[in-house]
Amino acid sequence: xxxxxxxxxxxxxxxxxxxxxxxxxxxxxxxxxxxxxxxxxxxxxxxxxxxxxxxxxxxxxxxxxxxxxxxxxxxxxxxxxxxxxxxxxxxxxxxxxxxxxxxxxxxxxxxxxxxxxxxxxxxxxxxxxxxxxxxxxxxxxxxxxxxxxxxxxxxxxxxxxxxxxxxxxxxxxxxxxxxxxxxxxxxxxxxxxxxxxxxxxxxxxxxxxxxxxxxxxxxxxxxxxxxxxxxxxx
Numbered sequence: 001x002x003x004x005x006x007x008x009x010x011x012x013x014x015x016x017x018x019x020x021x022x023x024x025x026x027x028x029x030x031x032x033x034x035x036x037x038x039x040x041x042x043x044x045x046x047x048x049x050x051x052x053x054x055x056x057x058x059x060x061x062x063x064x065x066x067x068x069x070x071x072x073x074x075x076x077x078x079x080x081x082x083x084x085x086x087x088x089x090x091x092x093x094x095x096x097x098x099x100x101x102x103x104x105x106x107x108x109x110x111x112x113x114x115x116x117x118x119x120x121x122x123x124x125x126x127x128x129x130x131x132x133x134x135x136x137x138x139x140x141x142x143x144x145x146x147x148x149x150x151x152x153x154x155x156x157x158x159x160x161x162x163x164x165x166x167x168x169x170x171x172x173x174x175x176x177x178x179x180x181x182x183x184x185x186x187x188x189x190x191x192x193x194x195x196x197x198x199x200x201x202x203x204x205x206x207x208x209x210x211x212x213x214x215x216x217x218x219x220x221x222x223x224x225x226x227x228x229x230x231x232x233x234x
Contacts, residue, residue, distance in 0.1 A: 003133045004119050006140040010147030011115035017148075018108060018155060021219060027105040030098075034109020034158070037090050038117065045086040049079050061193050072193050080186025084178040088157060092174045095158055096165040100222040107158020111151030118147075146204055149211045156214025157181070163221055180210055 053075065058064055064075050091110065095103045126133050135143075157177045164173020184206055191199040 001137050001140045003135045006144040007147040010144035011112050011151050014148045014151035030102045030105035031109035034106040035113045037094050038110045038113040041087045041090045049082045076186045076190035079189040080182045083185040084181035088177040092161045095162045100159050100162050100225050103158040103162030107155040111154035115147050149208045152211035159218035
């Protein structure tokens, strides 16, 4: 089964979920702000993650695996921590002082951009290596579910960061989201290195529970927010 339509479908289903939860008026400025936030985060994140590893002579996953389980765990934690700090830090800087509704659509724009970025990187990888993007049906469906909850996770963190700032707890909220994001991405990195099926399913469960929990806590606060006209500040 051809892989690429499934993560895209997962992202679009997440967008539809937000729409049918009552957020029918699309805030295109904030969606574009989320797109910008994603690429700013990627520009910062990748060098920060990779340069220390290159300095230790690590050039591939096999080099990490060869150094043993403890090293694999340490590298996974490093990759997850950098991703959490950079992604949530960029989101926080761009959403602080804005409405919760703006935080929602900024997070949505971030998550949807991530979907298409991952798909694009898959195409590039396939063209580079010559490997076909054919997978088992179960794997394709899992990629759809994973992207669905990942997008909703970014929506939830966008709202949570905006709400924390408005309540004067911006730094506390940022640390909480960095911690949660670090956990998810560390587990994901560990799976990428080890290909452990148990870790993969664990990651999916953590992402799903985190996304649903964040939406449960934050969406009512967005709906209770008085409507306002807000201009995006770039």
